[in-house]
Amino acid sequence: MFAIVREPIDVSAVEDAARIPGAGASVTFVGIVRATGEDGRSVAGLSYESYDAMALAEFEAIAREARERHGGIGLAIVHRRGELKVGEIAVVVSASAPHRAAAFAACSYTIDELKSRAAIWKKELYVDGTPGRWCSNAGEART
Amino acid sequence: MTVRVLAFARVREVLGVSESVLNVPSGARLCDLWATLCEQNPELGPLTSSTRTARNGHLADSTEILEQDDEIALLPPVGGG
Numbered sequence: 529m530f531a532i533v534r535e536p537i538d539v540s541a542v543e544d545a546a547r548i549p550g551a552g553a554s555v556t557f558v559g560i561v562r563a564t565g566e567d568g569r570s571v572a573g574l575s576y577e578s579y580d581a582m583a584l585a586e587f588e589a590i591a592r593e594a595r596e597r598h599g600g601i602g603l604a605i606v607h608r609r610g611e612l613k614v615g616e617i618a619v620v621v622s623a624s625a626p627h628r629a630a631a632f633a634a635c636s637y638t639i640d641e642l643k644s645r646a647a648i649w650k651k652e653l654y655v656d657g658t659p660g661r662w663c664s665n666a667g668e669a670r671t
Numbered sequence: 672m673t674v675r676v677l678a679f680a681r682v683r684e685v686l687g688v689s690e691s692v693l694n695v696p697s698g699a700r701l702c703d704l705w706a707t708l709c710e711q712n713p714e715l716g717p718l719t720s721s722t723r724t725a726r727n728g729h730l731a732d733s734t735e736i737l738e739q740d741d742e743i744a745l746l747p748p749v750g751g752g
Contacts, residue, residue, distance in 0.1 A: 577746055609717075619751070643750075644749070646749060647751075648752075649750050662750065662751045665749060
């Protein structure tokens, strides 16, 4: 499952889609809209937009790379677009594998690469009503 | 000839539209298209070094020559996740 959606993401549906026969481990990353912006200001929400054709192609490319690195894994990626409020789920990456090490590694690799490569943009919208600001992941620490 | 131009995030806001069909001279390169857009929208200038360009869904070199019906996407630094 590789998708960009307007509606809220069903985390367990993404996990199910990533589940391979013979899985002994499932690791899921859930990205949530944070209340504090990059510069410390209070955030009301985030506005996401995407170039779907390129973003989805990148999801598939990243998944191919994760499989090459970590063998027989299952992977699913779903990202939301549109305006999200603080606390809402923006992205879900789920990986399954026979053992946990590969599932953890594949999930971590996938979200890191998604953030640096996928054609998706976000704008912070502030509680105080000041103009929003586009945020780039360039140079972001992988934490 | 005409090409379709897709703009995202800050570039979209500066252009005021997410999608447009533009006339370009035969033989024009991607960088010529960007230069024309910058002339019409001076606020684009500072975004030149950070904006990548895709042609028909693939990242493209600025020297590539445009063809009829190309889909050109103007891509600021990404911020997904």
